[in-house]
Amino acid sequence: MSTIKDVAQLANVSVATVSRVLNNENNVKEKTKEKVLKAVKELNYTPNLLARNLRHSNTKCVLVLLPTISNQFYSTIIKDINSVVEKEGYNLMISITELDKKKEEAYIELLKTKRVDGIILFAPQISKKKLNNIAQNYPIIQCSEYLENTNTTIITIDNKKAGFDATKYLINLGHKNIAILTSEKPYTSAILREKGYREALKKSKIKIDENNIIKTDYTYKSTMEETEKLLNRENPPTAIFTISDSMAIGAIKAIKKQGKIVGKDIDIIGFDDTIISKISDPDITTISQPRFKMGELAMKSILEKINDNNSPNKFITLEHTLVVRNSTRLNL
Amino acid sequence: MSTIKDVAQLANVSVATVSRVLNNENNVKEKTKEKVLKAVKELNYTPNLLARNLRHSNTKCVLVLLPTISNQFYSTIIKDINSVVEKEGYNLMISITELDKKKEEAYIELLKTKRVDGIILFAPQISKKKLNNIAQNYPIIQCSEYLENTNTTIITIDNKKAGFDATKYLINLGHKNIAILTSEKPYTSAILREKGYREALKKSKIKIDENNIIKTDYTYKSTMEETEKLLNRENPPTAIFTISDSMAIGAIKAIKKQGKIVGKDIDIIGFDDTIISKISDPDITTISQPRFKMGELAMKSILEKINDNNSPNKFITLEHTLVVRNSTRLNL
DNA sequence: TTGTAAGCGTTATCAG
DNA sequence: CTGATAACGCTTACAA
Numbered sequence: 161m162s163t164i165k166d167v168a169q170l171a172n173v174s175v176a177t178v179s180r181v182l183n184n185e186n187n188v189k190e191k192t193k194e195k196v197l198k199a200v201k202e203l204n205y206t207p208n209l210l211a212r213n214l215r216h217s218n219t220k221c222v223l224v225l226l227p228t229i230s231n232q233f234y235s236t237i238i239k240d241i242n243s244v245v246e247k248e249g250y251n252l253m254i255s256i257t258e259l260d261k262k263k264e265e266a267y268i269e270l271l272k273t274k275r276v277d278g279i280i281l282f283a284p285q286i287s288k289k290k291l292n293n294i295a296q297n298y299p300i301i302q303c304s305e306y307l308e309n310t311n312t313t314i315i316t317i318d319n320k321k322a323g324f325d326a327t328k329y330l331i332n333l334g335h336k337n338i339a340i341l342t343s344e345k346p347y348t349s350a351i352l353r354e355k356g357y358r359e360a361l362k363k364s365k366i367k368i369d370e371n372n373i374i375k376t377d378y379t380y381k382s383t384m385e386e387t388e389k390l391l392n393r394e395n396p397p398t399a400i401f402t403i404s405d406s407m408a409i410g411a412i413k414a415i416k417k418q419g420k421i422v423g424k425d426i427d428i429i430g431f432d433d434t435i436i437s438k439i440s441d442p443d444i445t446t447i448s449q450p451r452f453k454m455g456e457l458a459m460k461s462i463l464e465k466i467n468d469n470n471s472p473n474k475f476i477t478l479e480h481t482l483v484v485r486n487s488t489r490l491n492l
Numbered sequence: 493m494s495t496i497k498d499v500a501q502l503a504n505v506s507v508a509t510v511s512r513v514l515n516n517e518n519n520v521k522e523k524t525k526e527k528v529l530k531a532v533k534e535l536n537y538t539p540n541l542l543a544r545n546l547r548h549s550n551t552k553c554v555l556v557l558l559p560t561i562s563n564q565f566y567s568t569i570i571k572d573i574n575s576v577v578e579k580e581g582y583n584l585m586i587s588i589t590e591l592d593k594k595k596e597e598a599y600i601e602l603l604k605t606k607r608v609d610g611i612i613l614f615a616p617q618i619s620k621k622k623l624n625n626i627a628q629n630y631p632i633i634q635c636s637e638y639l640e641n642t643n644t645t646i647i648t649i650d651n652k653k654a655g656f657d658a659t660k661y662l663i664n665l666g667h668k669n670i671a672i673l674t675s676e677k678p679y680t681s682a683i684l685r686e687k688g689y690r691e692a693l694k695k696s697k698i699k700i701d702e703n704n705i706i707k708t709d710y711t712y713k714s715t716m717e718e719t720e721k722l723l724n725r726e727n728p729p730t731a732i733f734t735i736s737d738s739m740a741i742g743a744i745k746a747i748k749k750q751g752k753i754v755g756k757d758i759d760i761i762g763f764d765d766t767i768i769s770k771i772s773d774p775d776i777t778t779i780s781q782p783r784f785k786m787g788e789l790a791m792k793s794i795l796e797k798i799n800d801n802n803s804p805n806k807f808i809t810l811e812h813t814l815v816v817r818n819s820t821r822l823n824l
Numbered sequence: 825t826t827g828t829a830a831g832c833g834t835t836a837t838c839a840g
Numbered sequence: 841c842t843g844a845t846a847a848c849g850c851t852t853a854c855a856a
Contacts, residue, residue, distance in 0.1 A: 161629075163849055174827045179851055189825060206604040210551070211849035214542045214832050221607075229570055230767070235561040242588055246595075251602070254586040256574055263578075270583070273541040274833095275553075297493075380771060409771050416773060435562070439712060439741050441748060441773055495833055506843045511835060521841060543833030546848050606849095 162203040171199035182207060213274075222462055223253045223276040225267055227283040227305075231406070232434035233451070234282065237304075240455030241280070248463060250277075259345070261285040271298040278462040281306075283347065299465035303458040304449075305349050313461045313473045315454055317480045319349045322447045323356025323401075325482055326429045329445075330399040331364045333427060333489055337372070339390055339397040341383055341407055344375035353403050353431070372397055376407070383410030391418055391426075398426060399488075405430040405437040408444050412487065428487040442486035450478045494535040503531035514539060545606075554794055555585045555608040557599055559615040559637075563738070564766035565783070566614065569636075572787030573612070580795060582609075591677070593617040603630040610794040613638075615679065631797035635790040636781075637681050645793045645805045647786055649812045651681045654779045655688025655733075657814055658761045661777075662731040663696045665759060665821055669704070671722055671729040673715055673739055676707035685735050685763070704729055708739070715742030723750055723758075730758060731820075737762040737769040740776050744819065760819040774818035782810045 164182075168175040173192060180188050181196040188196075199205075213219050222245060226234045238254060245252045253276060257264040264285050270276045271294065278299035284291060284307050291310050294300055301313040323340075330338050340357045343350040354373065361368050374390070376382040383402060387410065390396055402408045408430030412422050422428055423442050430437050433448035457476055464471050484490070496514075500507045505524060512520050513528040520528075531537075545551050554577060558566045570586060577584045585608060589596040596617050602608045603626065610631035616623060616639050623642050626632055633645040655672075662670050672689045675682040686705065693700050706722065708714040715734060719742065722728055734740045740762030744754050754760055755774050762769050765780035789808055796803050816822070 164851095165849080175850080176827060176829095176852080177825085180826090183851080187825065192825080206601070208546075208849050209602075209605040209607050210542060210546045210549075211832090212851075214540075214546050214834085214849085215851050217542070217832070219542070229561065229567040230564065232562065235567055238561055239588060239590075251585075251607070252587060253583075255584060256571065258571075269538070270541075272538040275541050275583070380767070406767075406771075413771070413773065435712070436768065436771070439738075439745070439768070441745065496835095497833080507833090508835085508843060508845090509841085512842085515835080519841060524841080540833050543848090544835075546833080546850090547835045549848070 162205045164205075164207065166203055167196065167199045167205050170203060171195045217274065218466075219275060219277050220249060221251045221253055221276045222459070222466075223255060223267065223270060223279045225264060225279055225281050226254060226256055227259045229254075229256055231404070231432075232436060233404075233432045233449070236434070237451045237455045240452045241459050242455075244456050244459040248459070250463075257283075257285065259283065259285055265290070268294060268300070271300065278466045280458050280462050297469070299462055299469050301458065301461050301465060303454065305347055308348065311473055313465065313475070315457045315461060315476045315478070316349075317449050317454075317478050319352035320356040320359070322431070322480045323353030323403075324360045325356070325480070326353075326401050326431070326447055327357045327360035328364070329482055329484075330401065330427060330429060330488070331360060331366065333399070335397075335399040335427065336366055337369075337395065337397045338366075338399045338401060339372040339374060341374050341376060341386060341400060341402040341411065343378045343403065345378070350403055357401060378404065378407065380406045380410040380413075383407040384414045385410075387411040387414035388417070391415065391420070396426075399428070400426065401429045403431045405432050405434045405440075405444060405446055407431075408446070408487065409436060409440055412440060412442075412444070423486050423489055427489055429482075430487070433483050437483075437485070440487070445485045445488040446483050448481045448483050450480070453478055494537045496537075496539065498535055499528065499531045499537050502535060503527045549606065550798075551607060551609050552581060553583045553585055553608045554791070554798075555587060555599065555602060555611045557596060557611055557613050558586060558588055559591045561586075561588055563736070563764075564768065565636075565736075565764045565781070568766070569783045569787045572784045573791050574787075576788050576791040580791070582795075589615075589617065591615065591617055597622070600626060600632070603632065610798045612790050612794050629801070631794055631801050633790065633793050633797060635786065637679055640680065643805055645797065645808070647789045647793060647808045647810070648681075649781050649786075649810050651684035652688040652691070654763070654812045655685030655735075656692045657688070657812070658685075658733050658763070658779055659689045659692035660696070661814055661816075662733065662759060662761060662820070663692060663698065665731070667729075667731040667759065668698055669701075669727065669729045670698075670731045670733060671704040671706060673706050673708060673718060673732060673734040673743065675710045675735065677710070682735055689733060710736065710739065712738045712742040712745075715739040716746045717742075719743040719746035720749070723747065723752070728758075731760070732758065733761045735763045737764050737766045737772075737776060737778055739763075740778070740819065741768060741772055744772060744774075744776070755818050755821055759821055761814075762819070765815050769815075769817070772819070777817045777820040778815050780813045780815050782812070785810055 283305035430444045430446040437444035615637035762778040769776035
């Protein structure tokens with residue numbers, strides 16, 4: 161492997177000159193430039209970025225920490241972040257924590273050890289204290305799911321309002337017995353969506369039945385099982401709000417199994433507007449998060465922090481929308 | 493930010509000694525070790541990996557180049573690769589090419605510039621010549637989708653046999669008019685699966701109707717449209733083999749729209765055994781690739797190459813299986 | 825316009 | 841067991 165030294169030797173100039181040519185500085189004679197470029201080509205030389213990065217003390221690399229990649233919500237947002245990141249000359253590194261605290265902390269170490277310039281954190285498991293500590297010294301922001309009361313920039317939606325809107329929509333359709341299927345893990349978003357659910361019922365003077373609030377492990381499968389139990393109750397709910405589309409699919413499957421019709425006998429609302437909500441039969445009424453905007457802002461914010469880690473923290477709340485499809489009756 | 497020098501100063505030893513302690517070399521007096529570790533703690537010191545990497549000329553980082561992340565097949569395999577990679581003390585970097593040749597080449601540059609130690613390439617778009625060139629000097633292997641006749645290690649399944657098996661299964665169910673919905677882009681896998689399809693028909697003395705071979709852009713949506721057209725023909729096929737699960741979903745949607753019953757009026761076989769094939773209603777008969785094994789072997793192979801790029805290339809073919817579900821009639 | 829040389833933060837060699 | 845110092849490959853004052 162050839163180095164800048166080899167190029168310099170072959171071109172009969174100093175390494176400084178080679179460096180100048182490579183970095184497009186304009187104070188090099190055209191003739192010299194040509195000589196250098198010829199040598200570069202001849203040796204098939206590519207600069208060692210490790211060395212350059214060490215010198216500059218940056219990596220031009222941003223890490224996105226995801227809890228999982230199987231959820232379409234995350235895979236889509238990645239695509240959106242990606243399109244911004246490349247424009248800025250950065251590389252994207254994606255890692256999966258699987259909600260494992262230890263793993264997450266290990267990845268955050270990459271920040272300290274200068275392997276990445278900044279981190280966009282989805283669904284943090286790290287402690288508030290540790291996060292604050294890191295954020296003080298290194299560029300790190302939170303996106304979508306987040307820890308409250310930290311000194312970081314946060315990009316998210318108003319999950320409480322989203323929960324409220326979904327529930328309110330069901331109420332307006334005439335439902336009084338509405339279940340919510342949510343996560344047993346203390347995700348901020350899940351907690352807030354449940355809050356919104358409660359608030360909507362309260363505001364409509366519908367008594368909250370704690371048996372209608374069901375916590376699962378967030379998967380399609382267990383949602384299906386829980387829905388089956390739900391339907392076998394004496395007074396089964398006439399509408400179900402699930403906090404993810406894949407959960408909605410599970411609920412739908414259970415309902416169909418009992419020979420009931422979704423969008424007629426029972427209404428379902430999902431969350432995230434992922435592709436499966438469109439593919440599903442019937443397709444699913446769901447809350448859509450502005451993923452592109454979210455990804456874009458996350459990238460912009462992290463770059464801002466990389467540029468100056470003391471730049472003021474922002475709390476950005478983006479607008480969600482309710483996408484009405486056929487898993488809810490359409491007689492509004 | 494403190495450096496090894498600061499630690500040395502505080503601990504009143506040389507940087508060499510600090511380095512020794514940090515790298516767990518055993519030729520350091522216990523007393524000295526303690527002093528150093530105390531200083532490390534006091535300064536909250538973390539070694540700069542850029543410097544270490546420059547010195548070692550490695551990054552402990554493997555890049556996985558994916559065409560897309562929205563396909564469950566890829567997101568699952570990533571999870572599997574991840575579990576291996578961490579055990580070996582490597583970090584995983586994931587990038588999405590969106591089948592863009594330029595992007596792919598840009599990412600492969602990371603290899604030359606020493607930003608990553610090796611690349612696992614899915615669905616290469618680069619030219620054979622370039623790939624061979626790079627593989628000669630840098631650790632790069634192909635997984636799943638691949639360019640033929642290159643000097644790289646390849647981990648894949650026998651796509652031709654898979655196409656054969658799927659088609660043969662439909663034939664055995666009694667079908668004679670079988671369509672295949674495949675990709676218009678020249679993916680190796682798509683081509684081979686079609687070959688298998690043709691072979692199965694031929695072997696069963698069923699005349700191949702070129703109108704039954706339909707190329708689409710691989711998406712759920714266009715598959716739905718093409719299936720609709722297919723069904724409106726004079727002599728519509730009684731079975732459809734789609735080369736991906738999401739395409740199968742599109743086909744199913746079109747069939748349902750016409751009031752026909754999947755698994756009774758028309759049979760469908762998908763590919764990949766992704767979660768949507770289980771979620772779908774009816775769930776989908778599909779070809780399953782051994783993703784875990786694939787991810788595991790890919791990681792092992794790339795590490796082998798990183799260790800010694802002249803290690804012999806392997807062509808590893810893994811076994812696929814046909815998973816029978818309800819999108820095909822069960823009277824075999 | 826170009827060259828010299830210091831420096832980025834490590835690790836490794838060699839001497840003591 | 842420990843310390844000095846060269847080296848990894850690059851960028852960047854500063855000098856010429």
